[in-house]
Structure formats: C-alpha cells, structure tokens
Amino acid sequence: xxxxxxxxxxxxxxxxxxxxxxxxxxxxxxxxxxxxxxxxxxxxxxxxxxxxxxxxxxxxxxxxxxxxxxxxxxxxxxxxxxxxxxxxxxxxxxxxxxxxxxxxxxxx
Amino acid sequence: xxxxxxxxxxxxxxxxxxxxxxxxxxxxxxxxxxxxxxxxxxxxxxxxxxxxxxxxxxxxxxxxxxxxxxxxxxxxxxxxxxxxxxxxxxxxxxxxxxxxxxxxxxxxxxxxxxxxxxxxx
Numbered sequence: 001x002x003x004x005x006x007x008x009x010x011x012x013x014x015x016x017x018x019x020x021x022x023x024x025x026x027x028x029x030x031x032x033x034x035x036x037x038x039x040x041x042x043x044x045x046x047x048x049x050x051x052x053x054x055x056x057x058x059x060x061x062x063x064x065x066x067x068x069x070x071x072x073x074x075x076x077x078x079x080x081x082x083x084x085x086x087x088x089x090x091x092x093x094x095x096x097x098x099x100x101x102x103x104x105x106x107x108x
Numbered sequence: 109x110x111x112x113x114x115x116x117x118x119x120x121x122x123x124x125x126x127x128x129x130x131x132x133x134x135x136x137x138x139x140x141x142x143x144x145x146x147x148x149x150x151x152x153x154x155x156x157x158x159x160x161x162x163x164x165x166x167x168x169x170x171x172x173x174x175x176x177x178x179x180x181x182x183x184x185x186x187x188x189x190x191x192x193x194x195x196x197x198x199x200x201x202x203x204x205x206x207x208x209x210x211x212x213x214x215x216x217x218x219x220x221x222x223x224x225x226x227x228x229x
Contacts, residue, residue, distance in 0.1 A: 030212065030213045030214075031211075031213050032213075033213055033214070033215035033216075035153075035216075037153075042203055042219040042220065042221055042222055043153065043203070043205075043216070043219055044219070045208070045215055045216060045217055048208060048211060048213060048215035048217070049210070049211035049213050049215070050211075052211070054217065084152075086152065086153050088153075088155075088214065088215065088216075089213065089214070090213065090214035094167075094214075095167045096155075096167070096169065096170075097143065097155040097158065097169075097214050098155065099145075099152060099153040099154065099155055100152070101152045102152040102153070
C-alpha cells in the first residue's frame with residue numbers, strides 16, 4: 001500500500017485554479033515533491049523541496065505544506081496541464097522513497 | 109546536458125532472466141544516487157530501489173527486496189536492473205531516475221525514457 005495518499009482524479013475548468021493534495025506521515029518531516037506525467041511520457045519534476053520549480057516549469061505551478069499534507073496548486077490551468085500528477089517523499093532514515101498513487105487531472 | 113539513456117524494449121518468457129540498463133551522461137555518475145521505478149500498465153509509480161554508483165550501496169523497497177538486483181558499472185556510467193526469473197506480473201515500464209541534489213527531500217530531477225518489459229508465454 002502507498003504511504004502517500006492522493007485523490008485519484010480531479011478536474012478544473014480551463015484558466016481556473018486547482019489544488020492537488022498528498023497526505024502522509026512522512027510529510028510532517030519532509031516537503032512533498034511533485035511530478036507531471038503525460039500519456040506515454042516519462043515523469044517530469046515540477047516542484048521539489050519547499051517550493052522550488054526546475055528551469056522550464058511555468059510559474060503557475062506552486063506548492064504548499066501543512067501538517068501531514070502537501071499541496072500542488074496550478075493557478076490558471078492550461079490544456080497542456082492535463083496529465084497524471086504524483087507526489088513523492090522519503091522516510092526519516094533515508095532508506096525508503098514513497099510515491100503517491102497519482103491524481104489524474106482533467107482540464108475541462 | 110544530463111541524460112539517462114535506457115536500453116530498448118524487451119519481450120521475455122516467464123522464468124527467463126533479464127538485465128536492463130541506464131546509461132548516464134552529462135554529469136559525474138558516481139556523485140548521484142540512481143533509482144529504479146516501476147510503472148505497471150495503467151498504474152502509478154512504484155519505487156524499487158536506490159543505488160549509489162561510487163560504492164554500489166543499495167537500498168531496496170521491501171516490495172522488491174529479493175526480487176530484483178540493482179547494480180552499476182562505474183567505468184561505463186551505467187546502472188542496471190536485473191531479474192533471475194521473470195514472472196508475468198513483472199510486465200511493466202521501468203524507469204531509471206537520478207536523485208536530485210541540494211535539498212534533504214528525495215526528488216528525481218532527471219528520468220530515463222523508460223524500458224518496457226513484457227513477460228508472456
């Protein structure tokens with residue numbers, strides 16, 4: 001079973017704001033990192049650490065954290081943001097990595 | 109430019125062995141942990157294990173411990189994922205990914221393109 005829990009599916013109207021959440025005990029100690037996976041492609045990191053965006057990731061992607069929950073927010077969702085989104089974290093020993101089950105984002 | 113180039117798709121029979129590869133370029137291979145991640149058809153990402161190429165220290169997910177072997181050849185800048193006896197349930201896409209620097213959180217900053225493994229009689 002996954003140590004990180006995500007809603008299976010979320011939808012958002014084009015141009016609106018959507019939040020995707022990730023819950024797990026490890027997030028009390030570490031920030032969630034977030035990945036976008038479009039169909040047939042490898043995952044791409046969109047947020048890592050507290051709220052860091054790799055080069056090339058639009059600034060409409062941001063992250064926040066509270067307690068055992070991490071959130072990825074897309075402000076002004078675009079059609080190309082339709083994808084699966086995964087969170088990940090680690091345990092305190094550094095010996096284990098966790099992925100959430102993924103959230104399928106539909107942009108209406 | 110950092111690149112992780114994975115070996116091509118494989119079609120195998122149950123019970124056969126297999127070793128797939130992930131060749132790194134554009135950075136110092138021995139300085140970064142490499143992970144293997146499984147994605148079964150239509151399913152999510154599953155972490156399999158981590159390897160530090162400099163000393164080959166490995167950390168396995170309990171779900172995959174004893175089922176696969178993760179290794180590396182520093183001279184070739186290549187990491188490997190190996191099975192001794194494949195099962196139909198090993199059918200999946202397998203990704204290698206580099207563990208990113210700079211923060212205590214574990215995140216994967218570069219990914220290979222994936223290797224599709226199909227196990228069928």
